[in-house]
Amino acid sequence: xxxxxxxxxxxxxxxxxxxxxxxxxxxxxxxxxxxxxxxxxxxxxxxxxxxxxxxxxxxxxxxxxxxxxxxxxxxxxxxxxxxxxxxxxxxxxxxxxxxxxxxxxxxxxxxxxxxxxxxxxxxxxxxxxxxxxxxxxxxxxxxxxxxxxxxxxxxxxxxxxxxxxxxxxxxxxxxxxxxxxxxxxxxxxxxxxxxxxxxxxxxxxxxxxxxxxxxxxxxxxxxxxxxxxxxxxxxxxxxxxxxxxxxxxxxxxxxxxxxxxxxxxxxxxxxxxxxxxxxxxxxxxxxxxx
Amino acid sequence: xxxxxxxxxxxxxxxxxxxxxxxxxxxxxxxxxxxxxxxxxxxxxxxxxxxxxxxxxxxxxxxxxxxxxxxxxxxxxxxxxxxxxxxxxxxxxxxxxxxxxxxxxxxxxxxxxxxxxxxxxxxxxxxxxxxxxxxxxxxxxxxxxxxxxxxxxxxxxxxxxxxxxxxxxxxxxxxxxxxxxxxxxxxxxxxxxxxxxxxxxxxxxxxxxxxxxxxxxxxxxxxxxxxxxxxxxxxxxxxxxxxxxxxxxxxxxxxxxxxxxxxxxxxxxxxxxxxxxxxxxxxxxxxxxxxxxxxxxxxxxxxxxxxxxxxxxxxxxxxxxxxxxxxxxxxxxxxxxxxxxxxxxxxxxxxxxxxxxxxxxxxxxxxxxxxxxxxxxxxxxxxxxxxxxxxxxxxxxxxxxxxxxxxxxxxxxxxxxxxxx
Numbered sequence: 113x114x115x116x117x118x119x120x121x122x123x124x125x126x127x128x129x130x131x132x133x134x135x136x137x138x139x140x141x142x143x144x145x146x147x148x149x150x151x152x153x154x155x156x157x158x159x160x161x162x163x164x165x166x167x168x169x170x171x172x173x174x175x176x177x178x179x180x181x182x183x184x185x186x187x188x189x190x191x192x193x194x195x196x197x198x199x200x201x202x203x204x205x206x207x208x209x210x211x212x213x214x215x216x217x218x219x220x221x222x223x224x225x226x227x228x229x230x231x232x233x234x235x236x237x238x239x240x241x242x243x244x245x246x247x248x249x250x251x252x253x254x255x256x257x258x259x260x261x262x263x264x265x266x267x268x269x270x271x272x273x274x275x276x277x278x279x280x281x282x283x284x285x286x287x288x289x290x291x292x293x294x295x296x297x298x299x300x301x302x303x304x305x306x307x308x309x310x311x312x313x314x315x316x317x318x319x320x321x322x323x324x325x326x327x328x329x330x331x332x333x334x335x336x337x338x339x340x341x342x343x344x345x346x347x348x349x350x351x352x353x354x355x356x357x358x359x360x361x362x363x364x365x366x367x368x369x370x371x372x373x374x375x376x377x378x379x380x381x382x383x384x385x386x387x388x389x390x391x392x393x394x395x396x397x398x399x400x401x402x
Numbered sequence: 403x404x405x406x407x408x409x410x411x412x413x414x415x416x417x418x419x420x421x422x423x424x425x426x427x428x429x430x431x432x433x434x435x436x437x438x439x440x441x442x443x444x445x446x447x448x449x450x451x452x453x454x455x456x457x458x459x460x461x462x463x464x465x466x467x468x469x470x471x472x473x474x475x476x477x478x479x480x481x482x483x484x485x486x487x488x489x490x491x492x493x494x495x496x497x498x499x500x501x502x503x504x505x506x507x508x509x510x511x512x513x514x515x516x517x518x519x520x521x522x523x524x525x526x527x528x529x530x531x532x533x534x535x536x537x538x539x540x541x542x543x544x545x546x547x548x549x550x551x552x553x554x555x556x557x558x559x560x561x562x563x564x565x566x567x568x569x570x571x572x573x574x575x576x577x578x579x580x581x582x583x584x585x586x587x588x589x590x591x592x593x594x595x596x597x598x599x600x601x602x603x604x605x606x607x608x609x610x611x612x613x614x615x616x617x618x619x620x621x622x623x624x625x626x627x628x629x630x631x632x633x634x635x636x637x638x639x640x641x642x643x644x645x646x647x648x649x650x651x652x653x654x655x656x657x658x659x660x661x662x663x664x665x666x667x668x669x670x671x672x673x674x675x676x677x678x679x680x681x682x683x684x685x686x687x688x689x690x691x692x693x694x695x696x697x698x699x700x701x702x703x704x705x706x707x708x709x710x711x712x713x714x715x716x717x718x719x720x721x722x723x724x725x726x727x728x729x730x731x732x733x734x735x736x737x738x739x740x741x742x743x744x745x746x747x748x749x750x751x752x753x754x755x756x757x758x759x760x761x762x763x764x765x766x767x768x769x770x771x772x773x774x775x776x777x778x779x780x781x782x783x784x785x786x787x788x789x790x791x792x793x794x795x796x797x798x799x800x801x802x803x804x805x806x807x808x809x810x811x812x813x814x815x816x817x818x819x820x821x822x823x
Contacts, residue, residue, distance in 0.1 A: 220808050252808050285620035287673070288613055294726065294803035296678045301800055304788055 236271030626775030651718035736775030
């Protein structure tokens, strides 16, 4: 929007001279006349009200000037839609932090109890803290919010008690309460012996649906070449690893302190590399000549 | 300067002699010092002449790794550190007290004077104690007063004994060479200090982090340096021990840092026996022996060798861990018996009949015991565990523990109407 500053400058001086008196008049007029005016124009806004009041009370020259000022302070829709510079932009969306489970509520392992920034609360008994300081449970039970001065004088803890009326914190010298959380299953001891003798190996199976990779029973080990990961019929990785051992090849043990050997190897490698490079270059130069 | 054969000893000594002769300030003292040890060195030289060093290396002087290995193969281990041996190669072998350094000698004089003073204090304190003991209780001002006074005086006497020797360089050397006599208070003091610097810290950390302290005993302030050996292999506190290795009872090395003898009770407790019905854990007593004498000198305790007639209540039961069960903490607690009085073996044997769920806490209260030493090793399922279970006739060897899934919370439909509101 274009505004002629040269014209506005003298008006500003005028404004300074008039403004205090107008304001005073305006407040006065609103207090006295509001009832009368509102009866006449109930739907009009406060600004129009003020303007009507002033126009009635002030001489005509000053009214025209005032109209100019009020027009300057209008904030058009296009302008407002650009957003405020600081106020709103500093107020981001809430992160939904805080307690997700109240004290005494029943929780199962992995249940989130509290989301927070930093450690407002610490994980107590049967609880743990996540990457973003979220407190979650490791055991099923009932949530407790408590302090434990013996552990730390200032910290607040969230714990999970096993019993509905269980108390936290437990005394320092009391044995810890733990759950086993296991079921007893009978196993076949023959499997143990087999597992110790023969190793199983990963084998891929191609079916109509696709390829599945799974462990085959250990007996299939001697059945020859199998389709292995990598989509080839080959021996198992561990069998390949033992080829040198079978062939009776012994390698010299690596001694990190044998710098003489290391130097010779390094020199040989660089020489070989240089040779390869020269061969490559020769090829390319030949091509270039042709 | 690393290898002694490169710079042979006699040559070096020769060079040093000429060098010291060149210095006028040192000449007088050094020549005197040499005179005192001249004979011994001549003998050494003649020996060397008869046999070159590399043929018969001296374990106190050898410094090349090759010769060290040669010695080790012969069954002789080199003495001290290699750095020390290298330093000894070109030393003059002057006795410590006669080292020709003026400042050193002046400092020694100060230390000796201090020691004399401390010895005088000790004799006077002893006299004081004997005088107080000679007094009757009325003269001393009551039995309690006399007792506490005597106790304080004895403590002070012990303190003086340590202070008399603590600045002695030879004591320090002997202790560092491992030749300290543990019957003397100064060596016990030094050993205690060394133990507290590192090994005790590790032990306390392990027993607190692995919760032996609230689970097995309510409190424990270890004052005994305990080492545990399975088949001559030392176990670090909290280490996982192979089930085959722990089949036989371990040997202990219990170092006490106080004078006198103590009678202790030794118990090995496993607080992690899984109980599926209870969905929790039970206790099991793997070993228990009472009236075991220990002292600062008598440190070795072989749990298998203790007398079954007068000491062992429960003989060693090999630790087992079922397949899939969490690791078992086998915690060894050494209890001090009250006033080092022997417990009634027969009565205890009659009362304690079952190993299952016999708590260390119960023993503590029942027999007025106080834990003064602790140790911990762990056991878990391994390749040899099934065999061990079979040999000891463990009933649930074929049982495997699998994780039980917790039931999920019932799915609650979100109240979307409220959210729109």
